[in-house]
Each structure stands twice: as C-alpha cells, then as structure tokens.
Amino acid sequence: MAWQRPTLAELIDRISSDFTSRLALSGAVLRRSTIHVFSRVVAGAAHMLHAHLEFLSRQIFPDQSEAEYLERQATLFGLTRRGATFAAGDVEVTGANGVVIPAGAELQRADGTRYETDADATVVDGSATLAVTAVVAGENGNADAGVSLTFVSPVSGVGATAAVATGAIIDGVDEEDDDSLRGRLLERMRMPPHGGAEHDYIAWAKEIAGVTRVWVFPLEMGAGTVTVRFVLDDDANSIFPDGAKVQEVYDHIEAERPVTAEVYVEAPTPAPLDFQIRVEPATAAVQEAVEAELRDMLRREAEPGGTILISHIREAISIAAGEYDHTLVSPAADVEHGTGEMAEFGSITWV
Template sequence: MPYDRPSLSQLVTRAETDLSARLLDGDTPLRRSVVGVLARVTAGQAHMQYGYLEWLAQQPFVDTAEAEYLARHARIWDVARKAAVAATGAVRLAGQDGAVLPAGTELQRADGTLYTVTTDATVAAGVAVATVAAQAAGAAGNTAAGASVTLASPVAGVQSTGTVDAGGIAGGVDEEDDESLRARLLRRIQEPPHGGNAADYVAWALEVPGVTRAWVYPLRMGAGTVGVAVVADDATDGPIPGAELVAAVQAHLDSVRPVTAEVFAFAPTPLPVDVTLRLTPDTEAVRAAVRAELRDLFARESEPGAVLRISHLREAVSLAPGEQDHAVLAPAADMVPAAHEMPVPGTITFTAA
C-alpha cells in the first residue's frame, strides 16, 4: 500500500504527545510552554526530512526524476540532450560599391542580441548581403525578415543600419527541455534498438536538434529504401522544416542507418487549414486562447496523410479559457490530406456575431 507522508500539523501533534508523555507525565503542555516550542522545532526538522525523502524516492525512476538525475539516467542509456542551435540568416546593408563587410563583424538587434558576419560580404549595386549567425545559440536569436540591425562598430563604406533579408534569421533552437528528453529516454527504454526497424528511424530522427516528430515510410522509393518525414513544431516558421533541417536529418540518418538501407529524409507538403469562427464572448483574450488551443490541436493530431476531424477542431475551440459558445463557419468538413500532405494552421478569422 502507498505510504502517506505525515503533514506538519500531524508531526507537531506527535512530538507534543511524545514530549508530554516523557516530561509532563501525560499532562497537556501550556500554549507557550518550552515543550510546545520544542515540539514545533523537532516537527519542522522532521517535516523537511520527510520532504527530502519523498523527493529522493522519485529520482531513481525516469518518469519522475528531475533535471540532474534525469540527465544521469539519459547518460546511462546513451541518450544525449539535444544542444541549442544558433540562428542563421542574411542581412542587407547599403554602402559604396567595392566596400567590404569583413567576416567577424558584429551586428546588434534592438534588444541587444548580437550576430556575427560569417563570411566577407562586398557591396555591389549599393547593397551588401551578409550571412550572419547569432552569437548565442537558442530560439531567441530568430528574427523576422525586415527587422532592423545595427553594426556594433562602424565599417568604412558601409551604412551602420541594415535590415534582415527575406527568409529572416531562423533555425535557432533552444536546448532540449526535460520533458522532451524524458520522452525520448522512455522511448529508448520501451522500444530498444532493433537493427533498423521503424522505431529506430523515428528515434534517430528525433536526435536531431529542432525535430519534434517523425514518421517512417518503408519502401518509399522502392525496394531497400526508407522514407522519413520530419516536422519542427517549435520552430517560429514551423511545423514544416526548412531545407537546412531536412539536410541535417539526412546526414544524421546516413551516419546511423544500416548499410543495406537507403534512407530519404523529407518534409511533408503543407496543407494550410483556414479557420473561420464566431465567438462568444469575442474578446482579444478569448481569441488568443483559441489560437493557442488550435496550435496545440495541430501539434497533437496533424500527421502526413491523417484526417483532421472537424469535431476535434470544435472541441479545441471549446477548451479555450473564457469561451462560452462558438460556431465554426469554415472548414465545413473533415480535412482529408493526400498521403504526402500534412494539415498545418492557416489563417484564423473571427467574424462578428
């Protein structure tokens, strides 16, 4: 049977009873007596020890272990926490033709985030297009196209202020959090390697930073081939991954796959699902909650070729905090993608009642 940890008040009562029996011949101690003080002090110490023991009892198990011990379990099973990835992209700065923006030059976003030019960029036709990388790895380095950046130090012949090029500065990924690491570790324990079965390919794909889900398609390109579709739900431009992430998955799969298999990593074809809603009450707070619930729905249930039920969409809207009533005006039926397509959030429109 489970062990019930005593509460602080129960421990105080036990200590008072014990001290009273040993020092006062069973008499009830006075409210402000020394016995009462000793009872509360010893009970407080015991309560802290019970708390530590309760916490310690959770650490030997993967599903309840906290960060430090979870990382230790992962190392034992040779499951590495996915490292953070720095965002990369390009910026445009005006200048005099022939002027050079050298590699190593620092640029700064309005909030102080720093980027470094990775290769020399020469001004041509009045503009230098420089490739940059965030100095600090993580999603915080991602920046939308058109955002302003400034040179940390002047460069001769190049204007100090520029803009992020089309496509933005993207690809930045935070270090894997505990719950994601826990899920991969549990998968490793519950589905041990089998020399290249479907579960192995999923596990290998999920080892790549930025990949959140993966699906396997045996014989996709014929005998001896395996297709692996991946998505990046946490990316700012996700869930459909960019070519750079797909290439990283391909390279990793090529390094671990069985020599007899030819593997192809790919991104599903997006099938945008536009949603039109009428809400009651129709406030900004409720709209934001609805958007969050719909994003969560797509992250949970959207898969390549899988039907996304209109009833589940209605349920997601109903789960939004503050929502009292709603009507889904579009889509009018289940979303049925082709085998290579994956439903992704489209434009969410709110109409007046």
Template sequence: MSFNRPSLATLIDRIATDIASRLPGTGARLRRAMTTILGRAQAGAVHGLYGHQEWIAKQILVDTCDEDVLARHAAIWKVPRKAPVAANGPIQVAGDEGDVVPAGTSLTRGDGTEYTTDADATIVGGVATANVTATVAGVAGDAVANTALSFVAPIAGINANATVAAAGIGGGADVEDLEAWRARLLTRIQQPPKGGTSSDYLEWALSVSGVTRAWVYPQELGIGTITVRFVTDNAPGGLIPDVPTVTAVQDYIDSVRPVTADVTVVAPTASPLDLTIQLTPDTVAVRDAVTAELADLINREASPGGTILLSHINEAISIAAGETDHVLTVPAANVVEATGAMTTLGVITWA
C-alpha cells in the same frame, strides 16, 4: 501498499502521546512544558528527514527526478540534452567595387541581437552576399528576409547598413525544454534501439535541436527507403522547418543509420485549413476562444498526410469558453491531406 508521509501535526501528536505514556505527569501536552518543547523539536527534525527521503525517492525515477539528477540519468543512457543552436544565413551588403567585408565583422539588429560574418565577402557589382551567424545561440537569432542590420564599426567603402537576404537567417534553437528532454529519455528506455526500426528514426530525428515532433514513413519512395518528416513548433518562422534544420536532421540520421538504409529527410508542406463558422454568441472573446481551441486541435492531431476529423473540429468549437451554439459550413467533411501535406490553421470566416 503505498506509504503516506505523515504531516508535521501528526508527528507532533504522535511524539506527545509517546512522551505522555512513558513520562506520566510531565505535562507533555502543556504549551510551555519542557517535554512539549523537546517533542516539537524532535517532530520538526523527523519531518525534515521524511522530506529528504521523499526527495531521494523521486530522484531514483526518471519521470520524477530534478534537472541535475536527470542529467545523470541521461548520461547513463546516452541521451544528452539538445544544446541551443545559433541561427545563421545570408545577408546582402552594398559598397564600392572590390572592397571586402572581413570574416568576424559584427553587425547588430534593431533589438540588439548581434551577428558576425563567417568568411570574407568581396563587393562585386556593388553588392556582396555574406553568411552570418548569431553570436548568441537560440531562436531569437532567426530573422526574416529584408530585416535591417547595421555594422557595429564602420568599414571603408561599405554601406553602414545591410539586409537579410531572401533565404532569411534561420536554424536557431533554444536549449531543449526540460520535460521534452525527460520524455525523450523515457522513450529511449522504453523503446531501446533495434537496428533501424521506425522508432529508431523517430528518436534520431527528435535528437536534433529545434525538432519537436517527427514522423517516419517506411518505403514511401520504394523498397528500402525511409522518409522522415518533422516540425519545429517553437521556431519563430513557424512549425515548417527551414533548410538548415532539414540539413541538420539529414546529416545526423546519416551518421547513425544502418549503412544500407536509403533515408530522405524532408519538411512537410503546410496546408492551411480555412473555416467558415456561424457562431453564437458572436463576440470577440468567443471568437478568440474558438480560435485557440482549433489551433490546439490542429497541433495535437495534424500530421503529414494525416486526417482531421470533422467531428473533432465541431467538438473543438463546442468546448470553447462562452460558445453556446455554432454552425460549421467549411469544411463540410473530414480534412484528408495528401502525402507530405500537413494541416495548419488558415483563415476563419465568421459567417
């Protein structure tokens, strides 16, 4: 039988009743009687003790404990919180032939994000490629190609401005979300390592910073092979992971996998799903609601090589706020992806 914590009002009434029964005639329920004052003070103290006991009970269980206690549970099970990762990548610098951009040189982006060069870079043919790392870890350090950077301090013979190279600056990740960490710990408890089963590879992939969802495909490339695909939903560049993150996952899995396993980590291939919808009523608000519902559906059900059911697409449109009717003409059947391809939301044409 479950225990229901008594409310403060219930405790006050219980104590007043107890005093009245043991000390008749003392006015235990009179507003300004001493017995009433003492009873209320006792009720408040008892209520606080009940609250502390309730808090303690929550800390015992992984699914209800606070952040600091979750860290202790996680330490026992060896499931550390994924730390933030600093973004890194190449930039293009122009200048005079033979001049050098020293390692540790600082550059800033227009929003104040700072980067430092990882090694010396020498100008050859008027240009040099230097690898930089964001000074503060997190997804905010990611930058797309051609983003402008400026040197914090001028360097003789080097142009004051630089640009992010075609590969972009990526791989940044924020500290792991608290509930995502809790979910990984619960998975570790419920599905302990078994020497290289599919659930092991799933957990190993999810242990890398930035990874939010992962899928395991045994023997996809032949007997004894394992293919792992994953996405980074929170990355500024979208859910398809960049090369540094794929490398990080491959390196981590290689460090913990059974020595006989042949593991390949690859990014899914985005497969945009274009839709044509005749909407009633066709207003901006309803269009936005439909778009949000479709994005949520794809986020929940899309997987590499997976299927999005046509009936689920229609359902997502129907539950959008304000929608009273619609006709979906594209797609006309279930969306079945090829191996490695993953459905993403494409262009919606409002017929």
C-alpha cells in the same frame, strides 16, 4: 499503502507523546517545559529529513525527477540533452563600392541581441549581403525579414544599419527543456531499440535539435526502403524543415540505420487548410479563441498523408472560450491529404 510524509505538527505531537510516555508523566505538557522545547527542536530536524526523503523519492523515477537527476538517468540510456543552436542568415547593407566589411563585425538588434559576420564581404553596386550568425545560441536569435540591425562599431563607407534579408535569420533553437528530454527518455525505456524498428527511426530523428514530431513510412519508395518525415513545432518561422535540416537528420540516421535499409528523409509538403466560419458571438475575442483552438487541433492531429476529420474541426470550434453557436461553411467534409502532404493552418474567413 503509499507513504505519507508527516506534517511538522504531527511530528511534534509524536515526539512529545514519546517523552511523556517513557517518563511516565501525566497531564498536559507546559509550553515552556523542557519536553515541549525538545519536542519542537527534534521535530524540526526530523521534518527536514522527511523533506529530503520526499525529494529523493521523486528523483528515483524519470517521470518526476528534476533536471540534474533526469540528465543522469538519460545518460544511462545513451541520451543527452540537445544543445541550443545558433541562428544564422543574411543581412543586406548599403555603402560605397569596394568597401570591405570584415568577418567578425558585430551588429545588434534593438533588443540588444548581437550577431557577427561570418566572412568578409565587399560592397558591389552600392550594396552587400552579409552572412551573420547570432553570438548567443537559442531561439531568441531568430529574426524576421526586414528587421533592422545596427553596427556595434561603425564601418567607414557603410550605412550604420542593415536589414535582415528575405530568407530571415533562422535555425536558432533553445536548449532542450526537461519535458522534451523526459519524453525521449520515457520513449526509450518503453520501446527499447530493435535494430531498425519504426520507433528507432523516430528516436534517431529526435536526437537532432529542434525535431519534435516524426513519422516513419516503411516501403513507401519500394522494397527495403524507409521514409522519414518530421517537423519543427517550436520553429517560429515554419514547422516544416528546410533542406539543411533535412540533410542533418538524414546524415544522423545514416550513421545509425541497419545496413540493409535504404533511408529517405523528407520534409512534409505543406497543405494550407482554410476555413469559412460563422460564429456567435462574432467578437474579436471569440474569433481569436476559435483560431487558437483550430491551430492546436492541427498540431495534435495533422500528419503526412493524414485526414483531418470535420467532426474534430467542429469540436475545436465548439470548445473555444466564449463560443455559443457556429456554422462551419468550409470545409464541408473530411480533409484528406496525399502522400507526404500535411495540413497546416491557412486562414479563416468570418462570414
């Protein structure tokens, strides 16, 4: 039988009953009697001890433990919380030819987020491209192309503002949260290392910041090969990794893999999935709910080389809040993908 923590009222009653029975007293305990006061004082202390025991009971098992204890349990299995990474990218400025913008010059976004230039840059033909890195690590440092930045300390001969270049400022990732660390720890406990089993490659890839889902394809490139594909679900720009992130994951797996395996690490090839839908009622709120459900379905079910079932598409539309009826015009059948291709949300045409 599971242990049930007694309430404060139950503890008061128990202690009061113990006093009266051991002192052979009869009748009700008076409110201002010594027994009543002692019972409440002792019960209060016991209640706090029970609370501490209840807290400790949750820390014993990693599926319930809190951050400090979760991290300690993870270290027993060689796992550590993935740290935050710094967003980086290019910004463009205008100015007088020959002016040098020094390394370490600070720029800031309208919300106060700051960036530093990585190296000296010289204005040529009236403009210069500056490589910048966020001062504080985390997802908040990411910025879309075209976002305006302002020099904290003006640079003589250079415009006061800069614009984020086409490639955007990317790759800023927050520190791994408890749920993600907990998930990796439970996977490690349930599936111990087997010297290069499929789940080993998944675990190795997930040790890199930002990696959320991983797929392993043995022998895809021939005998003795292992192909690993992964995505970054929490990346605000795209879940599909760029070359730098692919190389980072590859380098990490190379250091861990069995010596006999030839490893290929690739980003899935995006395959935009467009929809044509007639929905009732055709309100903006219902349409937004349908889009949210479709995006969520793709996050759950899309995988490289996988199939998106039309029945699941229809189900996602049906469970959208406010939807009464709908007709799915397109796609008209299950959507299959080739090797390495992975469905991503494209667009919805409301008909």
